[in-house]
Amino acid sequence: MTGAGISAESGIPTFRDAQTGHWARFRPEDLASPDAYQRDPELVWEWYADRYRDVMRAQPNRGHTLLAELEAEKQAAFGPDAFTLVTQNVDGLHQRAGSAGPLELHGTLLSARCETCGHVQPLPDAVTFAPPPVCEVCGHRMRPHIVWFGEFLPEDVLEAADHAFAAADVALIIGTSSLVYPAAGLADRTLARGGLVFEINPDETPLTRRASFSLRATASEGLTHLREA
Ligand SMILES: [Zn+2]
Known part of the structure; x- marks a missing residue:
């Protein structure tokens, strides 16, 4: 996400x-x-x-491109359900970097x-x-x-995101303050099933203490590290 x-x-x-x-x-x-x-x-x-x-x-920047590459690799190897991209952004940059169909929460x-x-x-x-x-x-x-102030997130999109997090072995939470619910609670769905949560954010967030790993880095730096690891 x-x-x-x-x-x-x-x-x-x-x-x-x-x-x-x-x-x-x-x-x-x-x-x-x-x-x-x-x-x-x-x-x-x-x-x-x-x-x-x-x-x-x-x-789009290197962070967007790395996620599009990861998506293509995982889906080619393990099928379409092997990778789900969820975004709180409304800018369409993921699609322009090559991601097929991110779930756009907002x-x-x-x-x-x-x-x-x-x-x-x-x-x-x-x-x-x-x-x-x-x-x-x-x-x-x-x-x-x-999605405007005072409006609900689209139910079908939120449900698909919730389903993906609840089924995930690994969740990456990238560049989000993890303050605003219900999006902020999605990582807990992965933790609850025993999955790993990696946070990448320049600043500490409310998720940092619950995450399995937390990198103090920008999205592109953090994703580059993960890809090289
Ligand atoms: Zn009409």
Whole structure:
């Protein structure tokens, strides 16, 4: 499972660090919530269009590439269930590095979801994108396909992640503060079955003491170490 730390090395600003320039006078909570969207959908879309352009300008880094390699190796050797990538990130960098289908716990900046029929479709090219997108199925307005403050994680995605952690011999927890539940509790599913939990994070987190091993390193440094070990 990966969090913001792995994308920091690609220059993706964290949620709060993205509040610069025009956006400095807004708090993320005032843009990334159902209330904010109800109040001013154009403003919220403008902000997400900016975030979308940010991530499409960024490139995946060595951490993303190493995880994509690990996925390909494990799945080639042991089948599709041998490796599951779960991410809290919404930037699509794992897919661009070659990971096939990460479970995106918080949705994605690269797609929109129809407010009327629930259809999900990719956003047009970041350079020409002018929000709001219109549903190709029913023609109604779409919202960002993102989990907002006050919303639940998508149940099917969380369930698939929970299943993978509960079946895992080894769980890698990379670049996440392990503060926010339910994602923070997934590692405990692996520990409960007697599996190993490796944490890679520059800072100590609430998981550090429970983890089987904990590396004080960035995502790319830590993964490089593990691959060479
Ligand atoms: Zn629709």
